[in-house]
Amino acid sequence: MSAVLEDVVGKTFDYIIAGGGTAGLTLAARLSEDPARTVLVLEAGGENIDDPMILRPGCYGIHFGNDKYAWTHFTKPQEHIDERKVLWTRGKGLGGSSAINFFSWMKPPAEDINDFERLGNPGWNWERYNHALNKLEGFVCPSDESLAEGQLKAGLWQLGTEGILKITFPPKFNRIEALVQEALFKNDIPPAPNSLGGDPKGYFLTPNTHDPSTYTRSYATTAFYLPNKDRPNLTVLVNAHVTQVITEPTDSQDMKASGVEFLYEGKQRSVHATREVVLCAGALRSPQILELSGIGDPKILEKINVPVRVNLPGVGTNVQDHLMIGTSWELKDDPLLETMDILVDPAAVAEHIELHKTRQGLFTQGLVGYTFCSLDMISSKADEIFKSTKEAVMKKIASESFTSSQKEQYRMQLDRMKYRRPSIEFITFPGLARRTQGLSLTPGKKYFTLNVSNFHAFSRGTIHCTSNDPLQDPEFDPRYFEDDVDLQVLVEALHFARKLVATEPLKNIIAADIIPGPSVAEGNNEQMRDFVKKTFFSPWHTCSSCSMLPREKGGVVDPYLKVYGTTNLRVVDLSIIPIHIATHTQATVYAIAEIAAEIITGTEA
Template sequence: MSDRRNSAQDDASKHSYRMIVALEDVADKSFDYVIAGGGTAGLTLAARLTEDPNTSVLVLEAGGENVDDPLLLRPALYGAHFGQDMYSWSHQTVPQKHADGQQMPWARGKGLGGSSGINFFIWNKPPAEDVNDFERLGNPGWNWEHLHEEVRHVEGFTRPPDEMLQQNKVRPGLWQLGSEGPVKVAFPPAIDAIDVAFHEALFKLGIPPAPNPMGGDPNGFFLGPSSHDAKTYTRSYATTAYYLPNKDRPNLNVLVHAHVVRVLTAPAVHSNELTATGVEFLFERKRYAVNAKKEVLVCAGALKSPQVLELSGIGDPEALKKIGVPVNIDLPGVGANVQDHLLISMGFELKDNPSHLTFDMLADPAIGAEHLRLHESLRGLHTRGMNGYAILPVNALTPNAQKIYENAKSSVAKKLPTASPGLQDQYKIELSRLKYGRPGTEFIMLAAHFSQPNPPKPNKKYISLHAGNFHCLSRGTIHCTTADPMQDPAYDPHCLEEDVDLQILVEGMMYLRKVAAMSPMKEIISQEVNPGPLVEDGNYEQMRDFVKKHLWSCWHTSSSCSMFPREKGGVVDPSLKVYGTTNLRVVDLSVIPISVAGHTQAIVYGVAERAAKIITGKLDVLH
């Protein structure tokens, strides 16, 4: 994909940026709401809060504006933003001792729109029961019914033509998508035969079509839409959906290249809590402050929100002591309970067939130019996406499911006595998910070479089949190692610390080999490239080694500022207010208390929409 990346970077270099507001309009000034982070959640909140013309909002975004940039808008450029400082933060985990010592890339979106501007366009929803687990963990009202209602308000789904529906057997359950929302959601104008073959092979292996993949029951295989605008087949993300339509509101202020350092606090007047009075931020290496008359809203994402809180003196006293930050609020849950989705990929070279379109083809300059021309008439690869999915329980993949459950149960039993009350509750839910066959393993088909370690050959077409574990038992940490805000915290997801997480991924890979060997997939595939000969068929130990070496993150890190009761290790209450404060909230993926079996883009929008109602008093979740 490097040629496509370089081509897109050439496009991006032609783009010029402007300041949205100037520093002098912000420094030492006062706004009703100050939002730390102009990503997915931050821009959603800003748009909703400024619907009231009497409410002033300031968004501080550490990256640039990046508006109308082809590299962000054009589909099919999967991964082209990673490693480019203008578009992504190149975060890395610490070496993962249970994953062959590798440091896993944790890239995140940099600039307005955050990760919604560089993600892989996937729009799907988790099982309803996964979201209901939020409520089971002590958060009244945070359930599927309410969160799904918010997500439907976000969705601007365009129904595809009947011919495409009939040809690809798209099920009616997909119509549980909103059609009037600002984030555009669409299927491609055509589904490639490879996606259809993938699902036919799963069906022959006994996997059913999902009953209601967008309505809370994705158990099975399904075709999923993308966050594409069907009118242009370009990316629909927080910038196009929430910022650009509202950018001229006089009460909406955005300062880019403003890196939030910490929240400023003072003792509350009528309680022993703290009140957030503003934030401190860096602009061109100098520190400035801005005042908040009502609230400070931290929307820096699961990787950075814990850092902002710790540098504000809010967190585990031991962690704060190590970096020399005085304790303002003793809150040990900050930076704890970190969860992630793990993925492992298999690569297959396809037999020569000119009718198959794969994204590898764009590496050829002539073909790349042709598909840019095709895109103008809404055809070609830049209208395609990742559309073939399956979300399954472990017992659908392997007869070893009961053994895996028993192993997990035994491991949890050893940890329960020393686990926090909140983690104890999570362990019980995770075991229940395994025992009762709740779907938590995802299979995805991508029509491109996206696997390791063997590289692609020139002029060949590839597909990648991915197995993901979205219900991992392992729990990690994110803690600052220094008081320098420009230094990343130590990102330690503790990948594969619980061996059951590895066992499930291995079973997923074994199952994908069965899928590849089943008609009609076997008629399409020429050879397996990765793992290929590195793993003999049926050799479990070799597959374990392969997974540990080539595992990667799905970039869905969550729960580092979890919504739990405070006595159970929580950081925010059900109104997303930080414990011990009167007016400081966290609004991003860090607040969900337990991970879900689904890609997280829609969840983040839903959390932000619900937060806006809470903040403006339209919804009272505490009474």
């Protein structure tokens, strides 16, 4: 199905794309629409085609730790959480993380995207972003019965319906979703005015990347690779690990990318490009490839014995991530409450696999219940936290060690707090989701989980090579909780989660507090801070390691996604966004790829 080595090595292509993940396959499909362009995709993982473990919804998280489906990375020991290493998992194989994510199709507040433009990137605004997504969205509206069941108002969705990427709601909504929404409303949290149209502040149900004809995963492979795999001008080679970009000088001071080197079956190979090389390796790997290619901070490159090709200190800096904690409760015995916990029983798994064939059962279910809040909506301490944060930030801004870009971003972060943009998330999950905390399911018991996120973290980190060995991970240092406000926000969100579950009708279905449990007293702030530091995790939305910013402000790519100091090398993945956004990131990666295709082909609207 995919290419063999002989189709690639020693050959020349117009475009070489490093990474066959979400962005890479989307971009490849768009570029290869013109039969006059030849496109090569090199993917470090395997094909993983027609794999039910990928295609079947309801298989949340089973891919993590499995070398066939996922890359397993860890951060360096983090100073502010007692030297913990935090797991960073990413999708491995065609489709990348779109093959193993949790299916949610979500968009950020419009102003979060408009912040890209405010930071020096003309044209990177909500209108362009949403237009790009509408082109690839193939939304299928649920039935009138489902709309009524979920209390959904279809007219509010700004979704495309003609695109190739199938998006829809699960065929059935879990009863727990309605109970959560009623409890939210009683706590003065309103429904979101337009959750997919730039105003997601409040609670909402969101669609999933499911194909409604089969209720299987719709992702980059099914949407952009398989329909186009037989194009004679599109070549995809798997198990090909790109190690560096081959560059050569030009008459100007800029370098030209003439190809890439890659590892295949343990041997170094090369392939040439006549037009462009595009890195779509993700926020963790794209900065590594740049540094191994001699593009980055000379101080870093000197340490790893790589000659400097382009002096670009911004590579691997400005790294940002979302922060998440899990809270879980045991439910009372109620046959009307259906949770995913039953799937620990092999007999139940077999039963629901059969049900899935008829578009029924738990394997058709998705995560749909979300709530986005500003701090003032959930905490009486919002003004106090803003005041103390502003004082701390202004001291940092006054420091000579802070760059102009950092100062600009921190002021923007303060404005996000001041003007009460949504920055906190609550996710409904019908089951015990955080088994990594040493807990296991009690047979026959049912559970309910609220995952809580901080979207607008202040802390900034780095991703840098410590070796010129391409198979050795770079050092991942997000510097979690370097800014204490990030911790304070999660503690306040934890308070609210407990308050929510103590509100009817949720209160009526709860039997016991499991996580954090009674050992973390509601009135003990130190215990709650300690719980957050010990148990928080990354939802794997790391970004900004190759930020789209002016070069003098630490930028790596310009608004055309071209790497500064090069004539034809671009980065197209989540690493380019300059400041993080309040949403899950799947849709945004697709948007970046679609906009990149418009830029490269000259078809911008």
